Amino acid sequence: MSVTKVKLSICGSNYVVSTTDAEEYVNKLAERLDEDMSELMAQNASASVTASAIITALSYLDELNKNASSAENMRAQMKEYLEDAAKARMEAEEARREVEKLQVELARLKEHH
Helix, strand or coil: CCCEEEEEEECCEEEEEEECCCHHHHHHHHHHHHHHHHHHHHHCCCCCHHHHHHHHHHHHHHHHHHHHHHHHHHHHHHHHHHHHHHHHHHHHHHHHHHHHHHHHHHHHHHHHC
């Protein structure tokens, strides 16, 4: 992947970042960061850019951790469902074989009567 330099503006300051991600994607991240930090500073006039960056970063980390935990829970549930489905398939196959065995036995008994 090629590295590109993307110019960003966040809370009135300009930054250039090198990235392998698409420029549009990085711009959207910067827009969200700018919006979130600006909102925080608008709500608290004494908040500095640094303080709003730290609070915003903590908020993003909290969101990331909660999403990761939620994803892990979903993976565990999916694993359980897949195990249950595999067990049900095995039981269905055993039941099918038993039915076939009983049908053969029934046919044999009907022949002898």
